[in-house]
Amino acid sequence: MNNNFCAKCRRAGTKLFLKGEKCFSTKCPMIKRPFPPGSTSTRQAKLSDFGIQLKEKQKARHTYGLSESQFKKYFQIASQSGESTTEKFMEILESRIDNVVFRAGLAPSRASARQMVSHRLIELNKKKINIASILVKKEDIIKIIKPPKNLKVSSGNLPSWLAFNKKNLEIKINSAPKITPEELGIDAQLIVEFYNR
Template sequence: MELYLKGERCFTDKCAIKRRNYPPGQHGQGRPKVSNYGVQLREKQKVRRIYGILEKQFRGYFEEADRLKGVTGENLLSLLERRLDNVVYRLGFASSRTEARILVRHNHFTVNGRKANIPSIQLKPGDVIQLKEKSRSVACINESLEAVVRRGIPQWLELEKDAFKGMVKSVPVREDITMPIQEQLIVELYSK
């Protein structure tokens, strides 16, 4: 399955999944039987890879989502979507979540006018993410902003391209998350 981890390359014909949609090797085209646990584990690993977080962090997000009111799976995705590195990616300042994480770690952004260099900061509705003045001439950021029209910006975010500024309008709901994620499988896995 295509997870769009390689940024711009995933939107071209050079994408490995589009060229060869099976694992490498002699037995790559076989169809192995996968158990129920295997399906659940693969879904969790897929979500971890998409958002680029480690197991301990992911478990923490799950426990936090379990404590919140509402559906645990939807709460989990909402928490993951509101991470600073993901919001930077969604606003189009970076071509991949990995690149967004690096840009955040290198002090290119401010949140509500304050320095923000921790990718896992949870953003709330009303938070303003702005590119620092000295970073506005960085080539990769400008290229990503030009390519954002192809990818689109979610409903829960707002981008002022000329001011290099974005804002979180509301908490993302399940309909806003377009990735092919079955969060119920993750909840079942952690509920064992």
């Protein structure tokens, strides 16, 4: 599984930070082999417009660890919302509870956060949950009720739309997620073009 995560990064041509701490270490395969699996060179054939759109869509999908059906469903909801498709799409992706746990610095990766949710270590508004795809909303409270033994709370920058109580291990949703595709290194317009083709 580890190699599979790393292969996704190599295929995308950039770090997707799927393995937490390993992605920041010298052991990251993207440092020694920054080219797609099965290739021995950083030189790649020029992609068509469709190929570029597909690559960007896959990069975003793998970043959030979603299946194609989940990813497409979120896009369809965003495109039918009457709001900016790219902004609403990013808001939905960021609103997933596994992503919120990751953003709060309580898990080194979204995959780890997803595991915490599936193992029922999380409460949402005082109710135990085990579904990582739940979308949170303003005023929701997320609490870690059974902290993993190896839990390390990151001291990184907390998004403005979240508030974190380190003592109680509680996360409060202050507002709808505010993040731009550029902050994630994702060109959301290419994803729009892919699904609208």
